[in-house]
Amino acid sequence: MDMTVIGIGLLVLVFAGLGMTVNAEPFDINKVEGVPMGQGDWELTFADEFEGEAGSKPDAKKWTYDLGGGGWGNNELQTYTDRAVNAHLDGEGHLIIKAMKDNFTGKDGIAREYTSARLKTQGLFGQKYGKFEVRAKLPTGKGIWSAAWMLGENISTVGWPACGEIDILENVGDPKTVHGTLHGPHFFAGKGLGAHYTQTESVNFADGFHVYGVEWEPLAVRFYVDGVLYKTRTPEDFKYFEWPFDVDSFVILNLAIGGNWPGSPNETTVFPQEYVIDYVRIYKDKSLVVNEKALAAYHEGRVKRQQKIAEEKRFKGAPVHAIPGIVQFMNFKDGGEGVAYHDLEAHNHGGEYRLSDGVDIQVCSDEGSDFNLGWNIEGEWLNYDIDVKKSGTYQLIVTAAAPERGGHVYLEVDGKRVTPDIHIPETGDWQNWTDLVVDDVKLKKGRHVLKFVLAKNRGPNGVVGNFARLEFREVEVAGMK
Numbered sequence: 001m002d003m004t005v006i007g008i009g010l011l012v013l014v015f016a017g018l019g020m021t022v023n024a025e026p027f028d029i030n031k032v033e034g035v036p037m038g039q040g041d042w043e044l045t046f047a048d049e050f051e052g053e054a055g056s057k058p059d060a061k062k063w064t065y066d067l068g069g070g071g072w073g074n075n076e077l078q079t080y081t082d083r084a085v086n087a088h089l090d091g092e093g094h095l096i097i098k099a100m101k102d103n104f105t106g107k108d109g110i111a112r113e114y115t116s117a118r119l120k121t122q123g124l125f126g127q128k129y130g131k132f133e134v135r136a137k138l139p140t141g142k143g144i145w146s147a148a149w150m151l152g153e154n155i156s157t158v159g160w161p162a163c164g165e166i167d168i169l170e171n172v173g174d175p176k177t178v179h180g181t182l183h184g185p186h187f188f189a190g191k192g193l194g195a196h197y198t199q200t201e202s203v204n205f206a207d208g209f210h211v212y213g214v215e216w217e218p219l220a221v222r223f224y225v226d227g228v229l230y231k232t233r234t235p236e237d238f239k240y241f242e243w244p245f246d247v248d249s250f251v252i253l254n255l256a257i258g259g260n261w262p263g264s265p266n267e268t269t270v271f272p273q274e275y276v277i278d279y280v281r282i283y284k285d286k287s288l289v290v291n292e293k294a295l296a297a298y299h300e301g302r303v304k305r306q307q308k309i310a311e312e313k314r315f316k317g318a319p320v321h322a323i324p325g326i327v328q329f330m331n332f333k334d335g336g337e338g339v340a341y342h343d344l345e346a347h348n349h350g351g352e353y354r355l356s357d358g359v360d361i362q363v364c365s366d367e368g369s370d371f372n373l374g375w376n377i378e379g380e381w382l383n384y385d386i387d388v389k390k391s392g393t394y395q396l397i398v399t400a401a402a403p404e405r406g407g408h409v410y411l412e413v414d415g416k417r418v419t420p421d422i423h424i425p426e427t428g429d430w431q432n433w434t435d436l437v438v439d440d441v442k443l444k445k446g447r448h449v450l451k452f453v454l455a456k457n458r459g460p461n462g463v464v465g466n467f468a469r470l471e472f473r474e475v476e477v478a479g480m481k
Contacts, residue, residue, distance in 0.1 A: 027305070029219055029234045034294025038129075038217050039287035046125050046282035054091025057084050058119060066118040066254075069110035076145075077258035077265075078114040079106045087117035094276050095119075097255045099144070101271040114271075118254035126153045126248035129290075131283040132168055133213040134253070139273035140175040140206040143265030145256040146275045147171075148212060150249040161188035164244030166221060169212035172262035175204035177428055178212065180223035182233050186241040190374070191350070191362055193238075195223060195231030196428030209278050217288065218295050221245065235299065239363055240306035243299060253277060261403065313370050315354045323388045323443060327450070327470040330354065330361045330371045332382040341382040349375045365431040366399060369468035374430070376464045378407060378457040384450040386413075391445040393475045396438040399468040401427045406465035407457035411441075413448050421455065424465035433468060441472070 030037060048062050065087075069079030078099060080086075087097050099116040106112075134148040147170045152163030165183035172179075181194035199205060215222040223231045235243040255275040258264045265271075318334045321327045330353050333340040343358040350362030353371050359382065364372035373382075396419060400406070406424030410417060419438050427434045454464045 027236060029236055032219060032298045034291040035218055035298055038285040041285055041287040042131055042283035043286050045127060045284050048280050049093055050089055050095040051093055052089040055084060056089050058087060058095055062121060062124055063119045066120060067106060068108045069106050069112040074259040076256045077112060078116045078256060079104050079112040080118040081115050086115055087119060094278055097275040099255045099257055099273040114257040116255045116257060120250055120252045122250040126250045127282055128248045129216050129288060130285060131213060131215050133211055133281045134168060135209050135211045135278040137209050137276040138171050138205040139275050141173050141269040143258045143262050143269055144173040144273050145259055145262045147254055149252050152244060152247045152249050154247050161185060162244060166214060168214050171205060175206040178205060179429060180231060182221060184244040187238060190430055193233055194429040194431060196432060197225045197230040218290055235302055240303045240310060320385045320387050323386050323472045324474040327384055328369060329373045329467045329469055332384055343380050344377050364468050366433045366468045372466050372468040374466050376454050378454055378464060380454045382452045386448050386450045388443045388445050394441045394443055395473040395475050396441045397471040398422055398436040399433050400424050400436055400465045401430055401433050402465040403429050408455050410453050410455055412451040430466050
């Protein structure tokens with residue numbers, strides 16, 4: 001978890017006594033009976049080193065194309081073509097996917113001002129479990145979205161996201177940061193379970209080749225950059241929802257322009273852009289032996305266990321929050337729209353916890369929170385009942401996330417503002433949490449109404465940010481009356 005300090009002072013994060021949710025007996029994913037982890041005895045099953053004449057198309061025995069300009073579910077701005085100008089070998093062992101500012105109307109009749117390519121192994125190669133690696137040099141710039149990812153081959157029958165999606169690599173124009181994400185039932189689009197990897201100051205992903213990979217087993221998906229593990233996801237992260245990563249999957253390589261995540265190109269974006277891929281290599285783990293009956297038994301038990309946990313956590317009425325202490329954002333006052341909160345949309349987009357209220361609540365990956373507020377828009381607010389035990393000066397910690405620069409928020413107590421604007425920085429993903437620290441928050445003893453105000457959206461993604469919890473820590477007792 002990252003930490004950002006607003007104002008003066010240092011924050012020492014001590015987990016003991018923070019009121020975090022901790023299972024009495026944590027489940028050990030490494031000890032599932034009959035489903036051992038693999039040992040990494042890798043055997044190559046697929047490889048394309050992209051050898052061939054300069055200007056020639058990639059091997060048709062390994063790659064086919066997605067075509068069209070319909071936005072691809074993300075409001076993308078390009079048309080994908082199968083033209084060699086958009087995807088070709090360079091004669092030096094590389095595949096070039098080239099995005100061009102190039103007015104073009106495809107066979108779908110949609111006119112676009114950008115073209116690019118989206119290659120896939122669908123119908124030609126698919127594999128369940130293994131190591132999947134792509135060595136590539138990435139393009140960079142506002143509105144540029146390069147990716148290497150996988151979809152389940154059952155997409156034609158069950159659709160997306162039920163087929164499962166493993167994003168080996170996504171980059172949205174920032175040459176320092178790449179993302180790896182899982183999408184599946186409930187956890188898709190803005191709710192995908194993601195993580196990011198950021199390079200050092202002296203290195204960026206556009207200047208040279210780097211290896212992006214995942215290791216996929218029945219009970220884990222691990223994300224790597226240049227052999228460095230930066231995130232592991234397991235079925236436990238999917239709570240009681242279906243874990244869809246148990247079918248053969250095919251690989252996709254594409255370079256998109258614009259879309260919901262990166263936003264549109266601007267005057268600083270240079271065209272053409274080139275996504276240069278050195279190789280794609282896929283391996284199977286010869287040591288991995290899957291007991292399907294034991295695996296099914298684990299998932300059945302996981303669903304029941306996680307449902308029980310969820311039932312214990314379901315909303316049972318808004319508490320009065322003791323200060324000093326933690327305020328979980330989903331535990332706002334009772335009373336509904338206009339009293340407990342103001343939400344610009346009546347529907348709970350996250351579909352969790354407080355289904356009769358219009359506040360958007362989703363399952364949270366932060367260790368100290370079960371749920372978080374999402375889809376937060378400028379002008380919305382929430383009220384909380386608090387009981388301050390002592391008058392004094394407090395340190396405030398706001399746990400927040402935003403894939404790009406967010407907006408700002410502030411707090412009021414009994415209608416009076418008690419904090420400056422708290423700006424939400426880029427954390428790389430909706431579920432990559434950072435602690436924002438505000439010093440010198442003065443509170444008076446007694447019962448009060450705390451108001452959390454979503455004051456301004458300054459980011460390109462249309463929302464202020466995601467929010468998991470507040471914490472008030474006593475700094476000193478003041479002689480306030």
